[in-house]
Amino acid sequence: MDAIADVDIGAELATQVAAVAAAGGAVEIVGSGSKRFYGEPIEALPIEVAAHSGVIDYDPAELVITLRAGCRLREVEALLARNRQMFGFEPPYFGVDATIGGMVASGLAGPRRAFAGSIRDFVLGAKILDGRGETMQFGGRVIKNVAGFDVSRLLVGSLGTLGVILEVSIRVIPMFETEATLVFRHDSADEHIRWVNQLGSEPYPISASAWSGGLSHLRLSGSEQGVCHATGQLGGDPVTPEWDAIREQSHEFFVPDQPLTRISLPSACTDLSPQAPQMIEWGGAQRWLYGDVDIDSLRRQADPLGGSVCAFRGHASEIRVFHPPAPALLKLQRGIKSSFDPAGIFNVGKLYPEL
Amino acid sequence: MPQSRRQKLAVRFREFLPGESVIDQPTSLAAYECDGLSAYREQPLLVLLPETVEQVQQVMRLCHEERLPVVSRGAGTSLSGGALPHAEGVVLSLAKMSRILKVDHLSRLAVVEPGVRNLAISEAVSSQGLYYAPDPSSQIACTIGGNVAENAGGVHCLKYGLTLHNILALKLVAADGEIFEIDQRSLQSDGYDLMPLLVGSEGMLAIVVEVTVKLLPIPRCARVVMGVFDSVEKAGDSVAAIIAEGIIPAGVEMMDNLAIRAAEDFVHAGYPVDAEAILICELDGTGEEVVTQIERVEEVLKKGGAVETRLARDEAERLLFWSGRKAAFPAVGRISPDYYCIDGTIPRKSLSAVLAGVRELSGQYGLRVANVFHAGDGNLHPLILYDSNNEGELEKTEELGSKILQLCIHHGGTITGEHGVGVEKLGEMCVQFGEPERNQFHAIRECFDPLRLLNPGKAIPTLARCAEFNAMHVHNGELRFPELERF
Ligand SMILES: Cc1cc2nc3c(=O)[nH]c(=O)nc-3n(C[C@H](O)[C@H](O)[C@H](O)COP(=O)(O)OP(=O)(O)OC[C@H]3O[C@@H](n4cnc5c(N)ncnc54)[C@H](O)[C@@H]3O)c2cc1C
Numbered sequence: 119m120d121a122i123a124d125v126d127i128g129a130e131l132a133t134q135v136a137a138v139a140a141a142g143g144a145v146e147i148v149g150s151g152s153k154r155f156y157g158e159p160i161e162a163l164p165i166e167v168a169a170h171s172g173v174i175d176y177d178p179a180e181l182v183i184t185l186r187a188g189c190r191l192r193e194v195e196a197l198l199a200r201n202r203q204m205f206g207f208e209p210p211y212f213g214v215d216a217t218i219g220g221m222v223a224s225g226l227a228g229p230r231r232a233f234a235g236s237i238r239d240f241v242l243g244a245k246i247l248d249g250r251g252e253t254m255q256f257g258g259r260v261i262k263n264v265a266g267f268d269v270s271r272l273l274v275g276s277l278g279t280l281g282v283i284l285e286v287s288i289r290v291i292p293m294f295e296t297e298a299t300l301v302f303r304h305d306s307a308d309e310h311i312r313w314v315n316q317l318g319s320e321p322y323p324i325s326a327s328a329w330s331g332g333l334s335h336l337r338l339s340g341s342e343q344g345v346c347h348a349t350g351q352l353g354g355d356p357v358t359p360e361w362d363a364i365r366e367q368s369h370e371f372f373v374p375d376q377p378l379t380r381i382s383l384p385s386a387c388t389d390l391s392p393q394a395p396q397m398i399e400w401g402g403a404q405r406w407l408y409g410d411v412d413i414d415s416l417r418r419q420a421d422p423l424g425g426s427v428c429a430f431r432g433h434a435s436e437i438r439v440f441h442p443p444a445p446a447l448l449k450l451q452r453g454i455k456s457s458f459d460p461a462g463i464f465n466v467g468k469l470y471p472e473l
Numbered sequence: 474m475p476q477s478r479r480q481k482l483a484v485r486f487r488e489f490l491p492g493e494s495v496i497d498q499p500t501s502l503a504a505y506e507c508d509g510l511s512a513y514r515e516q517p518l519l520v521l522l523p524e525t526v527e528q529v530q531q532v533m534r535l536c537h538e539e540r541l542p543v544v545s546r547g548a549g550t551s552l553s554g555g556a557l558p559h560a561e562g563v564v565l566s567l568a569k570m571s572r573i574l575k576v577d578h579l580s581r582l583a584v585v586e587p588g589v590r591n592l593a594i595s596e597a598v599s600s601q602g603l604y605y606a607p608d609p610s611s612q613i614a615c616t617i618g619g620n621v622a623e624n625a626g627g628v629h630c631l632k633y634g635l636t637l638h639n640i641l642a643l644k645l646v647a648a649d650g651e652i653f654e655i656d657q658r659s660l661q662s663d664g665y666d667l668m669p670l671l672v673g674s675e676g677m678l679a680i681v682v683e684v685t686v687k688l689l690p691i692p693r694c695a696r697v698v699m700g701v702f703d704s705v706e707k708a709g710d711s712v713a714a715i716i717a718e719g720i721i722p723a724g725v726e727m728m729d730n731l732a733i734r735a736a737e738d739f740v741h742a743g744y745p746v747d748a749e750a751i752l753i754c755e756l757d758g759t760g761e762e763v764v765t766q767i768e769r770v771e772e773v774l775k776k777g778g779a780v781e782t783r784l785a786r787d788e789a790e791r792l793l794f795w796s797g798r799k800a801a802f803p804a805v806g807r808i809s810p811d812y813y814c815i816d817g818t819i820p821r822k823s824l825s826a827v828l829a830g831v832r833e834l835s836g837q838y839g840l841r842v843a844n845v846f847h848a849g850d851g852n853l854h855p856l857i858l859y860d861s862n863n864e865g866e867l868e869k870t871e872e873l874g875s876k877i878l879q880l881c882i883h884h885g886g887t888i889t890g891e892h893g894v895g896v897e898k899l900g901e902m903c904v905q906f907g908e909p910e911r912n913q914f915h916a917i918r919e920c921f922d923p924l925r926l927l928n929p930g931k932a933i934p935t936l937a938r939c940a941e942f943n944a945m946h947v948h949n950g951e952l953r954f955p956e957l958e959r960f
Contacts, residue, residue, distance in 0.1 A: 252909050254910050260885070262847075265887050265889050265898070267917050347762075386580040454917060457913065458913070
């Protein structure tokens with residue numbers, strides 16, 4: 119059993135940030151770099167968080183773990199697994215050394231997202247360094263807490279633009295007794311979307327869905343009895359699961375060296391039918407597209423549908439990575455950014471050119 | 474307040490609101506003087522009851538122009554004084570906006586106006602096999618807008634989450650009257666996630682004018698087991714033991730002897746009146762799954778020292794077991810002229826220690842305390858019994874409440890799990906958070922509401938307020954629990 123390194127460099131990080139702030143400089147916050155591709159490329163002095171590691175608190179009966187941000191996701195998941203627990207949101211790694219800080223800052227979740235919740239749903243508290251080098255602590259280690267605005271959850275997906283995440287408390291869930299993956303034939307994307315949404319109105323223990331190339335895959339997770347009962351009712355053929363490959367985008371659908379686009383839409387929406395190969399996850403809400411696509415046109419189509427389009431990987435540099443926000447929301451986000459980071463030193467431009 | 478200002482303003486609001494939607498008569502205003510925390514009362518200048526989003530915008534534009542404080546109000550069941558009026562401001566009641574606008578069965582969502590009652594949503598969709606999961610005990614009365622503002626929880630939130638986890642989109646009116654929307658139906662939102670800021674913001678960041686809620690399929694089967702204990706501590710430890718077993722019950726509630734007796738007297742649920750504590754544990758899922766899990770829970774309860782376990786035989790008995798719990802607050806109301814509800818949350822492992830601490834404090838203060846609470850979440854609701862007619866008893870009660878909350882912080886918990894800070898826990902906010910955090914809260918508020926018109930004076934204490942609180946609670950130059958990290 120390898121222990122997670124216990125190294126607290128919080129004070130050094132605070133000194134570094136304060137020095138940068140005083141000098142009027144800017145930094146790029148870096149964990150292991152596994153998700154560095156996600157967001158606009160920026161050039162600034164790196165501030166390395168990966169060495170800030172350690173389990174601050176973990177009592178399995180509380181279903182909560184508190185970690186320093188540099189902890190390796192791999193080691194943390196192994197620790198949880200030894201206690202028959204796990205993260206509900208099934209985080210992708212995109213690199214063996216992926217850190218907890220990067221996981222929270224990117225806010226990316228895996229196949230279980232639509233059925234168990236997002237990282238945000240599980241974050242309970244956080245300790246951060248703001249743009250003045252000041253340490254602040256929000257939320258807590260208990261599952262219900264409405265004291266003060268919920269800043270720790272705001273950090274999820276903020277891509278390091280608000281501050282350096284030093285510690286996070288995250289709710290964990292018990293591992294399931296059993297899992298089964300079934301495959302079904304659905305020729306068109308629309309057929310899959312309708313089917314998987316209809317299944318959602320029945321209390322089946324679904325924990326993942328994916329469609330590509332005319333096949334729908336469905337994962338069931340839960341108690342032996344629950345999964346067995348559902349398998350009996352659903353039909354379909356049992357197959358070897360490929361969820362890890364889908365999560366890590368190493369599945370055969372994800373052809374390397376071509377632009378990858380993520381379209382997010384309300385799960386049952388069939389009003390946007392792109393002319394490119396698709397992989398549809400999350401009960402219909404997350405749709406990956408491969409190849410050259412007209413991002414601007416997709417964005418115009420997604421807007422009125424309540425969706426968004428992200429130029430996830432491999433797109434031309436002049437294309438904005440994230441869906442441009444509505445003006446009112448951009449204004450609020452700018453205000454929030456400068457309230458945490460008044461001088462604009464953290465990951466400037468990583469999320470939006472304007473932030 | 475000079476009558477003329479009230480009347481002048483009423484005239485201006487009547488330019489766009491129907492006459493009866495502007496309340497300016499002191500007798501009618503009285504109904505809005507307080508919320509569920511009735512010890513605090515204030516008469517507002519006016520109460521406004523808009524019926525459309527457009528009218529809410531018009532109200533906000535005029536308030537913005539006139540620099541009038543605005544206190545939003547749903548059903549007024551807040552237990553923290555969140556909806557307490559401002560003497561120089563208006564109460565903006567969303568009660569008339571109570572339509573369910575759309576139910577989308579395929580997408581499992583409903584779009585509702587903010588004044589829709591929590592329970593009305595589940596009632597409207599139950600024929601389709603769906604329901605809205607968060608179920609505060611006040612669900613017959615409280616509104617979805619109020620739930621969003623407080624991030625309300627309920628008996629089933631251990632498994633199904635709080636309001637935040639069950640909301641897909643919000644339409645809001647900002648302090649200047651502009652509309653903005655947070656739409657997360659696609660489960661992925663680029664940019665800052667403003668949803669967790671807005672949910673639980675106690676009406677201080679924006680007015681919620683439309684809510685898209687997630688609907689879940691009704692579980693095929695739900696069963697309840699009751700564990701009867703001869704000590705509160707054993708019951709508390711059994712809660713952690715159930716979770717350690719890898720089971721997430723739909724809900725685990727606990728009641729102590731005083732609460733058991735009050736509830737039994739009131740609704741005759743068949744509770745064991747001699748027990749020191751009972752645990753009510755519900756499991757849901759498919760029939761077979763529930764049967765095996767409930768057997769495991771029964772075993773854990775017995776191992777934990779339960780003198781008896783009772784399995785509800787049928788749906789009627791399941792509802793009977795719940796009836797006592799659901800009626801516990803009013804039941805306690807029958808055995809005491811007044812009661813004061815505390816809302817601290819602690820790690821489950823500290824349940825027995827904190828309950829013992831509460832009992833000790835109760836003895837010290839000579840005030841009875843009944844406990845009935847969401848044990849699975851570690852969310853305590855000590856109900857302090859008092860009589861406001863007795864000189865100084867309310868003050869003593871508040872002090873005891875504050876002590877209990879500080880005990881929760883001491884055990885790594887928080888001063889409010891679901892009822893919000895409101896006006897009630899401003900002082901304890903100074904203990905839970907340091908100055909940098911509190912300044913950050915003010916700065917966030919500034920982004921949404923630079924003129925600070927929305928529910929001013931609530932939830933986030935000012936520097937001066939904290940100085941005052943600390944001066945009162947610092948003994949011999951030392952803060953209580955100075956060794957604690959604040960979070
Ligand atoms: C007997 C009893 C039992 C309770 N049980 C529970 C429980 O189990 N769980 C729980 O979480 N709570 C519980 N509560 C507390 C209360 O019911 C909840 O806080 C509820 O969410 C308040 O809803 P409301 O419509 O009554 O809001 P109000 O009391 O009217 O307002 C509450 C707060 O929300 C703001 N607000 C209201 N509507 C809006 C809006 N549209 N836009 C912006 N801000 C708004 C108000 O300004 C105020 O700050 C209980 C209360 C009682 C009296």
